[in-house]
Amino acid sequence: MSPEPYMLPSGRLANAEGLPIADDPRQITLVASLKFLVPLWIHEIRNLTDEQRVARANRYGRIVAERGDVLQFGGGKKGQATEVFNALAEGLACAAYQPGGITVAGLHWCTDHRACLDAEAAAEDAELPEPTVPTQRTVDDVSFNGAGQEAL
Numbered sequence: 001m002s003p004e005p006y007m008l009p010s011g012r013l014a015n016a017e018g019l020p021i022a023d024d025p026r027q028i029t030l031v032a033s034l035k036f037l038v039p040l041w042i043h044e045i046r047n048l049t050d051e052q053r054v055a056r057a058n059r060y061g062r063i064v065a066e067r068g069d070v071l072q073f074g075g076g077k078k079g080q081a082t083e084v085f086n087a088l089a090e091g092l093a094c095a096a097y098q099p100g101g102i103t104v105a106g107l108h109w110c111t112d113h114r115a116c117l118d119a120e121a122a123a124e125d126a127e128l129p130e131p132t133v134p135t136q137r138t139v140d141d142v143s144f145n146g147a148g149q150e151a152l
Contacts, residue, residue, distance in 0.1 A: 030071060031105045034089055038109050041093030053094040060091030 045053060063084060067075075070084045092109060095102035100119055101110025110116050 027105070030085075031107065033085070034092065034105070035107055037086075037089040038092045038096070038107075041090045042096050042109065042111065045090070045093055045097075050097070053097055057091050057094035060087040060094070063087040064091060 045056070048056070064087055067080070067084050068088075070080050071088070075081050075084075092102055092104060096109035097111050099115060101108060101113070101116055103109075108116070
């Protein structure tokens with residue numbers, strides 16, 4: 001198992017190879033801002049029911065899916081990036097209440113980390129079924145014995 005990603009003093013994430021958002025130096029501010037804001041949203045939505053959090057997560061997921069490019073390229077209107085960023089942060093906070101929490105850009109948020117560790121240990125202990133190799137299809141060689149070649 002590889003070491004957990006962590007934030008360097010420079011603001012870069014270490015041990016986060018393969019995480020495009022964490023590897024991109026242009027996203028340092030986004031990752032650092034999420035690290036700060038998602039726990040605040042987790043606290044803010046603590047009294048909501050599971051159904052209310054799921055409804056919010058669905059709404060925020062649509063916002064990020066439709067306008068997430070604003071975070072990367074900027075928006076044409078004032079406040080657009082802020083709206084999308086807050087939707088992302090609160091949506092991640094909603095996901096933190098789900099079993100196993102959520103990990104994004106090398107950062108993990110959850111409301112019951114013991115359950116996350118137990119689930120990870122159970123997954124490591126689980127015996128995975130052997131992968132099945134698809135059977136090879138036979139190829140029949142079809143040849144013409146001169147019959148019907150006149151039409152060719």
